[in-house]
Amino acid sequence: MLRDLKGIFYYLLIDYRFSFLVFWSILTATLVGFTLLSILVPDSSMIVFTSPIVFVFCVISGLNMTKETFPFCVKMGTTRTRYLLGTFAFSLFFSLVLSMVHLGIVRGFRAVLDAEKISSIRHYSLMDMLDVQAAWYNEIWVLGLLFFLFISIGFLLGSVFYRYGLIGGFSGVAVFGVLMMLPVTKDYLFSEVFRLQGMTLHVDFLLLLVAALLTFVPSWMVLRKASTTAARAR
Numbered sequence: 001m002l003r004d005l006k007g008i009f010y011y012l013l014i015d016y017r018f019s020f021l022v023f024w025s026i027l028t029a030t031l032v033g034f035t036l037l038s039i040l041v042p043d044s045s046m047i048v049f050t051s052p053i054v055f056v057f058c059v060i061s062g063l064n065m066t067k068e069t070f071p072f073c074v075k076m077g078t079t080r081t082r083y084l085l086g087t088f089a090f091s092l093f094f095s096l097v098l099s100m101v102h103l104g105i106v107r108g109f110r111a112v113l114d115a116e117k118i119s120s121i122r123h124y125s126l127m128d129m130l131d132v133q134a135a136w137y138n139e140i141w142v143l144g145l146l147f148f149l150f151i152s153i154g155f156l157l158g159s160v161f162y163r164y165g166l167i168g169g170f171s172g173v174a175v176f177g178v179l180m181m182l183p184v185t186k187d188y189l190f191s192e193v194f195r196l197q198g199m200t201l202h203v204d205f206l207l208l209l210v211a212a213l214l215t216f217v218p219s220w221m222v223l224r225k226a227s228t229t230a231a232r233a234r
Helices: 002-040 052-075 080-115 136-181 184-193 205-214 216-222
Strands: 046-048 119-125 194-197 198-203
Touching: 002 046, 002 052, 002 080, 002 119, 002 194, 052 080, 052 136, 080 136, 080 216, 136 184, 136 216, 184 216, 205 216
Parallel strands: 046 119
Antiparallel strands: 194 198
16 A cells, blocks of 8 residues: 555656646746846836735646546556545645745745845735734745645546536536535635634634545545546547
8 A cells, every 4th residue: 555655646746746847937937027027117016926826726736636647546556545545645745845835935035025125016925914923834834734725626626527527527616606605604614714803814724624634535435436537538
């Protein structure tokens, strides 16, 4: 079992290396471009908020994970349960790496802005809105948890699309959207999970962690009897 998990982890690591490097290269180049533009055009005004961009990348990464890795891993002899455990471990690792790289790039970007005395760029951090001390170690685990949650959601959606095709996938998205719009759901989310007091957002991170972990349960139910060929290709 341990050998299978190591193999799955290594395969996912190699598979995501390219997209990881491309994403951070583009984001870094964009920040450099913004900095140069603000120096060349002092009267310009820009707002930079990098966390949501990484959230989108996490969802896309989770969406593509099943389609790109599930058929190969199963054909190589691993069980579907071990595949899910391997993707779970990789998602945890990947989210923490994303958080640390994001922290390094943002801190470097802010250091350049301070050194060049650039005031035309305003960088917003998610930590500025939360009731958590804005320390580097808090930023790593908070963003790491959120990245893990978005990867988990993307993985679940990707598994549904893989197993049931476009019709089943969009039907699942529609059902999820309806559930999120129900008054009882909104009341629970904005009373227990998210609470806004003034300009500060209070978040129950334990519930978010539980939600991220439980997301893998329906993913396993979807994939445990899934074919090695995606639904739309059969």
